[in-house]
Amino acid sequence: xxxxxxxxxxxxxxxxxxxxxxxxxxxxxxxxxxxxxxxxxxxxxxxxxxxxxxxxxxxxxxxxxxxxxxxxxxxxxxxxxxxxxxxxxxxxxxxxxxxxxxxxxxxxxxxxxxxxxxxxxxxxxxxxxxxxxxxxxxxxxxxxxxxxxxxxxxxxxxxxxxxxxxxxxxxxxxxxxxxxxxxxxxxxxxxxxxxxxxxxxxxxxxxxxxxxxxxxxxxxxxxxxxxxxxxxxxxxxxxxxxxxxxxxx
Ligand code: NAP
Numbered sequence: 001x002x003x004x005x006x007x008x009x010x011x012x013x014x015x016x017x018x019x020x021x022x023x024x025x026x027x028x029x030x031x032x033x034x035x036x037x038x039x040x041x042x043x044x045x046x047x048x049x050x051x052x053x054x055x056x057x058x059x060x061x062x063x064x065x066x067x068x069x070x071x072x073x074x075x076x077x078x079x080x081x082x083x084x085x086x087x088x089x090x091x092x093x094x095x096x097x098x099x100x101x102x103x104x105x106x107x108x109x110x111x112x113x114x115x116x117x118x119x120x121x122x123x124x125x126x127x128x129x130x131x132x133x134x135x136x137x138x139x140x141x142x143x144x145x146x147x148x149x150x151x152x153x154x155x156x157x158x159x160x161x162x163x164x165x166x167x168x169x170x171x172x173x174x175x176x177x178x179x180x181x182x183x184x185x186x187x188x189x190x191x192x193x194x195x196x197x198x199x200x201x202x203x204x205x206x207x208x209x210x211x212x213x214x215x216x217x218x219x220x221x222x223x224x225x226x227x228x229x230x231x232x233x234x235x236x237x238x239x240x241x242x243x244x245x246x247x248x249x
Pocket of ligand 1 (some may be wrong): 014015016018037038039044064067092094095115142143145186188189191193195
């Protein structure tokens with residue numbers, strides 16, 4: 001299969017490290033001009049861009065917090081002014097807050113939902129109009145295995161990521177007639193900053209539950225996202241693709 005994203009413009013939220021970085025590099029290497037979004041870590045975003053350029057591909061960095069609706073609209077307006085189109089949106093930006101639900105505070109609840117769920121919606125709302133005009137669009141939302149399997153201490157995070165799935169399905173129906181395919185990818189345990197502080201004991205327990213016997217790499221997720229962004233995936237919408245080594249089936 002030859003994935004060709006030349007002449008496409010992509011935006012990846014939270015692409016300054018981890019899964020977002022691998023996705024941005026994957027899209028750019030397939031030919032898309034790729035915008036690398038970040039919120040604080042400009043150095044990380046510049047490094048993602050350097051990897052893109054070192055691969056002979058093209059892109060740019062763009063700063064905005066996904067939960068800030070106005071900033072998102074302005075950021076996407078800038079992309080449209082610069083490139084005249086936006087074809088692919090990957091809602092990857094996310095945060096993790098966990099712990100006993102007896103101790104979770106209201107501000108943590110609000111924060112997780114505003115970044116993980118509302119943030120994705122803000123980006124979709126601002127991107128979908130140009131995609132409608134183009135009669136071509138791809139939106140890929142990053143959910144999590146925890147939305148499906150549950151996990152002790154992850155009531156809030158799991159709710160935010162289950163929300164991403166519900167949103168994906170309704171939006172997929174809403175925009176299918178405009179040839180916009182909207183899917184979710186649900187990663188399992190992927191080696192990034194988000195999972196770095198998990199104790200060796202918990203890691204070993206998790207590893208035993210993964211049939212493929214290893215944790216995932218960001219590139220494992222990126223390959224699926226790049227496929228979903230391509231013409232090869234033009235008959236797939238409203239789906240969740242699990243990338244978890246068999247952890248959840
Ligand atoms: P990560 O290494 O912690 O990176 C998070 C990224 O999101 C960074 O680029 C960060 O930007 C960005 N970000 C955070 N808050 C943001 C905001 N308000 N606005 C814009 N960008 C923001 O995370 P990861 O492990 O790569 O995870 C990426 C996605 O996959 C998340 O949605 C996560 O929930 C999901 N996921 C991860 C795993 C896993 O095992 N790692 C499993 C399932 C799902 P800065 O660098 O500027 O802070």
